[in-house]
Amino acid sequence: MVQQRSLRGLDWLNFFVAAVQTGFGPFLSVHLTARLWTQTEIGTALSLGTIISVLSQVPGGALVDAARGKRGAALWSLLGIGVAALLIAVWPVRWPVVSALMLQGFASSVLGPAIAAISLSLVGRALLGERIGRNVRFSAIGNGVAAGVMGMVGTWVSEGAVFGLTAALVVPALFCLGRINGGLSVPPATPPDAPPGWQEIRRLLRDRRLTIFAFCAGAFHLANAAMLPLAAADITRDGGRWVELTVAAYIVVPQIVMALLSPWIGRMAETRGRRGMLLLGWGMLPVRGVLLALSAAPWMLVPVQALGGISAAVYGIMLPLIAADLSHGTRRFNLCMGGIGFAGTIGAILSTTVAGWVADRLSTEAAFLGLGLVGLAGTALVWLAMPETKGGD
Numbered sequence: 410m411v412q413q414r415s416l417r418g419l420d421w422l423n424f425f426v427a428a429v430q431t432g433f434g435p436f437l438s439v440h441l442t443a444r445l446w447t448q449t450e451i452g453t454a455l456s457l458g459t460i461i462s463v464l465s466q467v468p469g470g471a472l473v474d475a476a477r478g479k480r481g482a483a484l485w486s487l488l489g490i491g492v493a494a495l496l497i498a499v500w501p502v503r504w505p506v507v508s509a510l511m512l513q514g515f516a517s518s519v520l521g522p523a524i525a526a527i528s529l530s531l532v533g534r535a536l537l538g539e540r541i542g543r544n545v546r547f548s549a550i551g552n553g554v555a556a557g558v559m560g561m562v563g564t565w566v567s568e569g570a571v572f573g574l575t576a577a578l579v580v581p582a583l584f585c586l587g588r589i590n591g592g593l594s595v596p597p598a599t600p601p602d603a604p605p606g607w608q609e610i611r612r613l614l615r616d617r618r619l620t621i622f623a624f625c626a627g628a629f630h631l632a633n634a635a636m637l638p639l640a641a642a643d644i645t646r647d648g649g650r651w652v653e654l655t656v657a658a659y660i661v662v663p664q665i666v667m668a669l670l671s672p673w674i675g676r677m678a679e680t681r682g683r684r685g686m687l688l689l690g691w692g693m694l695p696v697r698g699v700l701l702a703l704s705a706a707p708w709m710l711v712p713v714q715a716l717g718g719i720s721a722a723v724y725g726i727m728l729p730l731i732a733a734d735l736s737h738g739t740r741r742f743n744l745c746m747g748g749i750g751f752a753g754t755i756g757a758i759l760s761t762t763v764a765g766w767v768a769d770r771l772s773t774e775a776a777f778l779g780l781g782l783v784g785l786a787g788t789a790l791v792w793l794a795m796p797e798t799k800g801g802d
Contacts, residue, residue: 415531416540418588419524422483423544425582426520427551429490432575433513436559437497440568444501454503458510462518463754469518470747473526474740483523483586489516491579498572521750522743525729527589529742535679538730542675545725549667549718556660612739619735619745621794623752625691628787629724630756632694632780635764636717639776640701640710659714666718667725675726682799683731684791690723691788698781702774728753734798 441451476482489512496509524544532540555578559571613619637659678686693716700713728749736745760780768776 412531415589418585419528419531419540420543420547422582422585422589423524423547424551424554425578425585426487426524427548428555429487429494429575429578429582430517431552431555432494432559432571432578433510434556436563436568436571439563440497440571441501441506443568450503454507454510457507458514459754459758460514461511462514463751463758465515465518466751466754467744467747469515470522470743470745470750471741472519473522473743476523479523479526479530480586480589482519483527484583486516486520486523487579487582487586489513490520491576494572494576494579498569498576501569518747518750522746525732525746526743528729529733531589534733534737537733538675538677538679538726539672540675541726541729542672542722545671545675545722546668548725549664549671549722553661553664553668613736613741613745616735618796618798619748621790621796622731622735622798623749625687625787625790625795626724626728626749626753627756628783628790629691629694629720630753631760631763632698632784632787633717633720634757634760636697636701636777636780637714638761639764639768639773640714659711662711662714663718663721666715667722670719671722671726674722675730678726678730679799682797683727683734684795684797686723687727687791687795688788690720690727691784691791693717693720694784695781695788698777698779698784702777702781724753731798734800 437455438451441454446454473479473482493509493513493516496505496512500506525541528540528544529537559574562574563571640659674686674689697713697716697720700716701710704710704713729746732745732749733742736742739745764776764780767779
């Protein structure tokens, strides 16, 4: 009974965490623009938050590894994100907003590994794939529901009310966190013959599978991150009566696909191995790039975005699964996740910058084809170099 209550609490924790994080998406630009911020000021604030998030990936993972209570790490992270949302809601001027985004970036870098560590502690390595699939499903549902509710609140109440709602959603997230039990306050016992911490880290860093997967993660985000912003910007420039509805569909359709497929992907990763799922997720990227370049009508891009949901679900499940495989026996699961996440974030930053440059100087179609080529290279890297990690220590 306690185990089932903990697992249900973890389900809804993922739902509410995703809902909380949704508030820091496009709604932030709308809120700041309404407060007469220039695009340069908004871009600078967002960039500082992104920099902190990037720099926090590895330290955040190491912090969760060192924490005796994984729920405690999640609790303080949620409180930090709630404080950040309140700052943006009540004090939308430069330095409070910049400070809030930096706080949110660091807290998020701790919260993700903490939830992954809680999942691993509750179900163990053998059932982690299916558990992560459920995590991704509830996160996708939370994103979709929150986006719709926050859109209505921003339209009918005010832009700032979105961040009041974001802060309020921290409360049910904390309640769900409190329902998770099962000895999470103490890390697994350390074998008496375990090597010192620095030797564990050196062993992890010398594992060629980690290096290869970090490059695969970087290539994934380099190909993927700019596709949705480019597509949305393209139809916005063309105008039309249904622009807002089409952009909303671009966001919601992948979330629906993720919610439907994530548990299946997790089960297949456990029964058939990791490489097959990696090839499925990475293989969608070149197909999606070509279709985005060739599709003319905006509505035709909606089903293409469903392929993005497949890729996102695979990546969201494979990151903690492969990190668990590679870090087995080192007690550095979250540090491993942070390192891979760092590589992915660097790829995402380069993606939007380079793709925007290509779109401005050549065409949006050329940018999509370039992203598709990067996705093809990433798929080839998975096929030729990435070994199977399931069962390997």
